[in-house]
Amino acid sequence: MDTMRWENGTLVLLDQTKLPGRVEYIYCRDHETVAEAIRSLRVRGAPAIGAAAAYGLVLGVLASGAKSREQLLARAREVADVLASTRPTAVNLTWALNRLLARLEASPVADPEELTELLINEAHTIYREDLEGNKRIGQFGQELVPRGARILTHCNAGALATAGYGTALGVIRAAHEAGKQVSVYAGETRPLLQGARLTTWELLQDNIPVTLITDNMAAYLMARGMVDLVVVGADRIAANGDVANKIGTYGLAVLAKEHGLPFYVAAPLSTVDLSLASGKDIPIEEREPEEVTHLAGVPVAPAGVKVWNPAFDVTPARLVTAIITDRGVARPPYAESLPRLCSSVAKPENSIYFI
Ligand SMILES: CSC[C@@H](O)[C@@H](O)C(=O)COP(=O)(O)O
Numbered sequence: 001m002d003t004m005r006w007e008n009g010t011l012v013l014l015d016q017t018k019l020p021g022r023v024e025y026i027y028c029r030d031h032e033t034v035a036e037a038i039r040s041l042r043v044r045g046a047p048a049i050g051a052a053a054a055y056g057l058v059l060g061v062l063a064s065g066a067k068s069r070e071q072l073l074a075r076a077r078e079v080a081d082v083l084a085s086t087r088p089t090a091v092n093l094t095w096a097l098n099r100l101l102a103r104l105e106a107s108p109v110a111d112p113e114e115l116t117e118l119l120i121n122e123a124h125t126i127y128r129e130d131l132e133g134n135k136r137i138g139q140f141g142q143e144l145v146p147r148g149a150r151i152l153t154h155c156n157a158g159a160l161a162t163a164g165y166g167t168a169l170g171v172i173r174a175a176h177e178a179g180k181q182v183s184v185y186a187g188e189t190r191p192l193l194q195g196a197r198l199t200t201w202e203l204l205q206d207n208i209p210v211t212l213i214t215d216n217m218a219a220y221l222m223a224r225g226m227v228d229l230v231v232v233g234a235d236r237i238a239a240n241g242d243v244a245n246k247i248g249t250y251g252l253a254v255l256a257k258e259h260g261l262p263f264y265v266a267a268p269l270s271t272v273d274l275s276l277a278s279g280k281d282i283p284i285e286e287r288e289p290e291e292v293t294h295l296a297g298v299p300v301a302p303a304g305v306k307v308w309n310p311a312f313d314v315t316p317a318r319l320v321t322a323i324i325t326d327r328g329v330a331r332p333p334y335a336e337s338l339p340r341l342c343s344s345v346a347k348p349e350n351s352i353y354f355i
Pocket residue numbers: 041044045046047090154155156157158161162166167168194232233234235245246247311
């Protein structure tokens with residue numbers, strides 16, 4: 001099942017807000033529809049947001065009918081601003097948009113049609129590289145997974161959150177494919193239940209044993225000795241290894257430390273933001289109160305109650321055992337290992353990376 005596909009000038013997105021009940025697609029023919037889909041989490045997960053935004057930029061440029069290189073560049077920057085404003089935490093969003101803009105700016109081509117073609121190819125490359133990178137994350141990560149491991153994960157860092165295969169779920173998939181007989185506990189992930197709705201759905205399709213728990217069961221699960229390791233994804237990783245991920249991740253990392261369990265983060269290098277020294281500089285999205293006061297549209301709290309709804313938290317690097325990337329496994333001290341991995345990224349002739 002594809003999270004997204006490009007079909008003759010249309011971005012087709014699997015609407016994740018409808019899962020697991022219904023498999024529905026939305027057909028995006030302009031960048032505003034893509035922006036709405038990102039804002040409302042129809043497409044979500046850091047790498048998937050990045051790839052969708054890249055295609056959104058293409059759609060915005062296609063619709064503009066730009067007659068010159070200058071017009072096209074101006075339009076691309078305008079559309080990139082709209083898309084970049086949709087969600088603040090996942091750095092893959094601006095990473096992908098900047099990569100497309102830089103590709104345009106670096107090209108000597110004057111013809112708008114050729115430039116648009118170049119953008120489409122770059123968006124395809126981002127998509128393809130993410131898929132390939134996740135397979136590598138899976139291979140690197142599965143080596144850290146003991147046979148028969150019982151693995152706790154949070155939110156959804158699976159195929160749905162990426163171009164395919166997944167990051168944290170990529171590690172689990174690769175361990176499963178290696179015949180390691182792993183099993184998974186999926187935290188439901190309040191308030192929007194990405195764990196309950198999406199992670200269990202994905203794993204059941206692959207016949208990977210999964211047990212759903214509510215978020216407040218994780219401590220007791222660990223205290224009972226029912227978990228061997230934790231693996232989660234990331235939305236942004238600062239230069240010192242601090243990790244922003246779905247709200248609740250920090251709590252799991254503290255619990256893992258208390259119970260002597262490894263706490264792994266799996267993410268491509270496009271999620272690493274070396275421009276930020278530490279996690280305190282990562283912008284944390286705060287979302288609408290209704291996500292907390294309502295469950296599937298049904299009120300579960302008194303009308304008008306004050307709500308705080310941060311969508312992410314920051315796990316300090318000292319609680320992270322290792323960061324499994326598409327270029328290898330980073331170990332502490334991350335301030336040394338992460339820049340080393342980032343600078344090892346190959347720079348193919350027709351691709352610009354800025355990490
Ligand atoms: C490979 S996805 C990594 C993260 O983006 C994921 O763990 C997460 O926190 C997603 O949050 P979401 O708000 O559903 O976009």
